[in-house]
Amino acid sequence: MTAAPIDAVRREDVEALFFEEAALLDAWRLDDWLGLLTDDARYLVPPNDVPDGDPRDTLFTIADDIRRIRGRVKRLNSAEAHAESPRSRTRRMVSNVRIVERAGDELVAEANFIVYRFRRDERIGEYVGRYRYRLRSTGEGLRIAERRAVLDCEELGGLGSVSFIL
């Protein structure tokens, strides 16, 4: 399969990828989720007080290159990842999907999210924010080159850790 030209990618294609990703993450099928990423993918959660910052000069909550993404998945697949053992139950709502830029073989798409997280003691956390993705058209289809999850809350506060994939 050859890569589709970026101009041919429709919003439905992007939505399909986002919905597929959300389903995999909610099901904790993390190895399958890795298959949606490019080999140079990055996963970013900026700090709550600098949502538009750059991880090279700003302390993020998460700023993984592909090596640490894979390490994170290996960790989360282990029963020794105590913060997620037993695992959280999550349910993701992804909406308001828009393609905002196209250049070369990549596009930038944004979406809103709510991730409900349940774990122990009936504890409920709502992680609310927006995603900004860089997606690349490849021979295997549309793949995630960068995903940035920007939380709306001004501090993590009662949400505690971001120990699952947000």
Added chain:
Amino acid sequence: MDRPFIVDEPDKERFRLNRRVLVDPEILEMEHRRIFDRCWIYLGHDSEIPGNGDFRTRNVAGRPVLLVRDAEGGVRAFLNTCRHRGTMVCREREGNRTRFTCLYHGWTYDNRGTLTHVPGEEAYGGAFDKADFSLTEVPALEEYRGFRFVHFGDDPEPLADYLAGAKEYLDLVVDQSPSARLEIVSGTQEYDIRANWKLLVENSFDDYHLHATHSTYLEYMKDSGVSVRLPKGLMMPAPGVGRSLGNGHAVVDNVNFRGRPVAAWIPLYGEEAKPEIEAIRAELVARLGEERARRVADTNRNLVVFPNLVINDGSAVTVRTFWPTAVDRMRVTAWALGPVEESETSRARRLDSFLTFYGPGGLATPDDVEALELVQGGLATWRETEWSEISRGMNKTGEQLNTDELHLRTFWRRWNALMTGGDPA
């Protein structure tokens, strides 16, 4: 009669902590007055307000505080409350201002705290003088090498005396900068832990837990090419000691095994980082001499400045403070600290190195949070299971390992002395 808070019997090699002190709201109430109002409390770093008129608002020791660099460049800290009826005068997290106007009736203060404008001032009697209504400064404000502390009690000893042996460990942090200037990096990690604040004091330099709690982190480091094998007789991949620094401050001082941006290379930093890290190290040696340079570059130090400041000088430099919002809950605030002259690539490497272990999205900190929350959960049994065991290392004389618990006992002894009015050891 109430049972003691701690049982400290060196001759019997016994040290126990009454679990009540981690659970009982009355204890927290006492701590506010006897610990937090009688110690120097970390407020912030001078680099956070670099320019005249810069300000930050913080909650410190239960009070809203406004940290300001005034029009003349002086650093001041005000209680963030209007002298009229008490409204918080500044609502922003940070910024730059020449004046602060209270939203309620419009009283306006300059950045030296002077009340400069009162709308409808003519309605006040002749005894009213604006000069009597400046913003209230914190009772005492002092800094050591850029680390700024406040004190809310009577007659505090000078900060430099209070810090005692902790000063040397702050010096080791500052020595990483050729110009002896560090800065707090942009970006704040702020998160809650559902556990008593003192559990995070313990956890911040409890090296005994590394192996059990952080096995997935160690696995990641191992996969990256770092040796995490335990030498015979050790519970950590590299040796280290625990030390009391006086006044309740303590440290673990360890041989580095997991890399340091200043200046010990590990494979995770990448081949391309080698020349730059070698250059940083050469500068250290030229400036500080071989021995001191090795101390700066090849050791990790987790420092607790009593009661609630932690500086982890390891795979990065983290500055972390925490405040009990309830007996079983704390708000943690953490920043990264780095030399001001650090290159763009070094700074990026420092931040990346920070995140591998630390913070609410790191590969290790969330497991600490989990551990502490499970401790707090377990402590609901405190009436039946009264004592926690903190005696590692008491069976030997002389130097104590980082995985012994001398440093934890140091904190608890000071805490106990202040809480019971005994002689603060």
